[in-house]
Amino acid sequence: MASQGTFSDEPLSPAGRLFTDPKTDVIIHIIACGKDTIDIDFAKSVLESSVMVQHPRFCSLLVRDKDGLEHWRRTKIDIDQHVIVFDKCLDKSGKFIEGTSQGFTDDGEEAVNQYVADLSVSSPLSADKPLWEIHLLMAHKCAVFRIHHALGDGFSLMSMLMAGCGKVDEGDDRRDVIVHRVAPTKSVESKGRKRRDWCWLLCAISGFLKMIRYTLVFVVEFLLMNLFVCDKRTVISGGDGVELWPRKLATAKFLLEDMKEVKKVIPNTTINDVLYAVISSGLSRYLEHRTPNASHEGLRLTGVAMVNLRPNPGVQELSEVMKNNSEARWGNKFGAILLPVYYHKAGNDPLEWLKRAKVTVDRKKHSLEAYVTYRLRDLVMTLLGPKYPCLFYYKLLCNTTFTISNFMGPLEKITIAGYPVSSIKFNTSSLPQALSIYMLSYVGRVEMQLLVAKDIIPDPEFLAKCFEDALLEMRMAAIGINTA
Structure with a gap:
């Protein structure tokens, strides 16, 4: 559990309020797939100590005051409420197949795509907990992050992802590879000065x-x-x-x-x-x-x-x-x-x-x-x-x-919770x-x-x-x- 502490409610930004209206309610889906079987207990322990669950937005409830204005209110995190585990395989229609096991070897990209497509329609995040979930599709070695757009845009979420990821080093055990931080990608700023002449002025x-x-x-x-x-x-x-x-x-x-x-x-x-x-x-x-x-x-x-x-x-x-x-x-x-x-x-x-x-x-x-x-x-x-x-x-x-x-x-290739990621994509x-x-x-x-x-x-x-x-x-x- 993350400690609650004493915090005052924080109002949503104007853009955040845009994404909480029923007509423009948007959830971001990030699909990360790998080749290694996921250890659920280990993944949860890494998640509990990650920068994500310590971030104010990821450990806050969305509440409305008597005037209907939205605010963020800090709360305790129960990891088990946010990590949803599925052991069964998906068929091509995105439905779970009865009687299947983790021995499934096909990456099932088409099946995972359809599963996420079904989530994209009329599958809101519960307001009883912070607005994010992680669906672990064990048979497909895949994690689907569901994060409400009110928490942040793609730039913010990618910064969060990079902060909690490691760099893949061949031969390292997955429990150690997480310590190797991935350097963010930064643009190079030019330090040269432009010529101050008439041609430059006209341009x-x-x-x-x-x-x-x-x-x-x-x-x-x-x-x-x-x-x-x-x-x-x-x-x-x-x-x-x-x-x-x-x-x-x-x-x-x-x-x-x-x-x-x-x-x-x-x-x-x-x-x-x-x-x-x-x-x-x-x-x-x-x-x-x-x-x-x-x-x-x-x-x-x-x-x-x-x-x-x-x-x-x-x-x-x-x-x-x-x-x-x-x-x-x-x-x-x-x-x-x-x-x-x-x-x-x-x-x-x-x-x-x-x-x-x-x-x-x-x-x-x-x-x-x-x-x-x-x-x-x-x-x-x-x-x-x-x-x-x-x-x-x-x-x-x-x-x-x-x-x-x-x-x-x-x-560069990254790891999430110590697991090398072979493919990452997103949609809403x-x-x-x-x-x-x-x-x-x-x-x-x-x-x-x-x-x-x-x-x-x-x-x-x-x-x-x-x-x-x-x-x-x-x-x-x-x-x-x-x-x-």
Whole structure:
């Protein structure tokens, strides 16, 4: 048990309140799989002494006062209430099979995906305990972390994960490997000074005017999508109430080396540009497959992307994140931007997708869209309460086609509770959109989770293959150019 001590209730942040409304209630799922059988008693003992259960958010109840305002109230932790153990195997439909044992050898990725997909619909976390759980799927050597979004965003949770993880050292016993801390990934800040000449001044003025222009255009577009404008209906469109529809979950897998090969073709291109191009090409392929005779040329599908607003995009030390005055502080500090995808039939040059993606992303980088939407959300929350921002956010999701969330994970193999992790990916509970896309990199691989409403998108495995094929075609075209 963690000691309770004496603490006063702490009010939720505006963003935290957003995720406690019934219409926008979101739970983050982190799936960590390995190859070793999990020792339950050992795992619990490590968890009891971990930084996670000592963190104020992870040992606090969500309570409401007489005025309906939410607060965090410190409480004691009972590990047995948070660690849920399943010994049985899962079939492909995500249901437990009677009479199976831990001798099951298949990693069962499809079965685990469906289990998590079922959790994503109408499976809230109990308010009688802190808002997190760990489901241990013993037969599949897999742990599923369920953490309420009100506790923190992906940046905060990844800092927490890194603080409690170890680095895999070959030959070490799993009970010792946890002591080897994983160094956080930090971006390198340039210390050089820019030339202060007329050319630099003109470029600065031009950049400032461009920022103002793009910010105004994109923020107005964002507000219109919140209130009036919606995407044209297609075979992958969701809408009001779709968050309650049954889900399927599929995984597309990529190599970072392939993406790096592709981004070499165009100077100053990033991995995010390549991912955006892959999504654009993959969705066009899928629409062509589902509606081959329809005329979709130029059709716009709008994605909602979440952007971390902390000054350093890399994962930082948990002690730095926990400082109240830190710019990298704990919590939910992100804005939203719109990323439009336009349908085009497959042409002779797969790299055209990358060129279009880079133009769009560069314009977004020149704007303050994410920062302004973050501030607007907090302002409306402060002035009008949580009801209206929740309605606006829900309306935005209903008016757009899909959500994108992308995060950089560990660069080295890690251990959790002393167990080496071979695969790690994440997703969230269901949204009113029929398609949500979640990407996490881990040791040279990127795994893209596709959470879909299965009555609208019945074949997410084929959609995953569309994305994989899109990258492979771009890579082959890039190899031809890079070796020429």
